[in-house]
Amino acid sequence: SAVISQKPSRDICQRGTSLTIQCQVDSQVTMMFWYRQQPGQSLTLIATANQGSEATYESGFVIDKFPISRPNLTFSTLTVSNMSPEDSSIYLCSVEVTGSNEKLFFGSGTQLSVL
Amino acid sequence: QKEVEQNSGPLSVPEGAIASLNCTYSDRGSQSFFWYRQYSGKSPELIMSIYSNGDKEDGRFTAQLNKASQYVSLLIRDSQPSDSATYLCAVNDRGSTLGRLYFGRGTQLTVWP
DSSP states (O other): OOOEEEEOSEEEEOTTOOEEEEEEESSOOSEEEEEEEOTTSOEEEEEEEETTSOOEEOTTOOTTTSOEEEEETTEEEEEEOSOOGGGOEEEEEEEEEOSTTOEEEEOOOEEEEEO | OOOEEEOOOOEEEETTSOEEEEEEESOTTEEEEEEEEEOTTSOOEEEEEEOSSEEEEETTEEEEEETTTTEEEEEESSOOGGGOEEEEEEEEETTOOTTOEEEOOOEEEEEEO
């Protein structure tokens, strides 16, 4: 299993500002993933973050809006830039644990409200 | 665009009953299928995975997969009030890393005593 610490757990931000969300894992993992869960919507993958390379973004998400860092095998950050009310959502970090029983574990999430 | 559809619910069942949750997916290339449980205000938690046609049982949970019909379901036997949560169906592409999942919007289940 994996223990994932994510912070902040929630924040209220002003339009036009940026917020950086941190994700710390208790073990080394190759891949980390950032998801968004908007109210009433499904979880949507934003990007995949590998250590030592640029993040891979899904359709509809761009690096300028959601820059990601992955400085080592246990840590990643997601920044939500130039925020608007449409960015109000839960942001979730997740990691893949491989082996005989592969699983995707989620962090506790960051509840973001943009005024 | 890969789509994963779930019956919208909410679904309400009495304690001890069988809860049936359904999910269809649009991409025939999907290879791996998952059910997550999400309590209000909490992060999703994996409860079942299934990769081949047929049934897979784990305790009170049974996942059923029919790739020809592009359909996956979750049965919860002897439902308990603690099962009250939103259940998310997720699918994964062939050859894609496990972390790249496509989720449905979820079905809210309430089990009343």
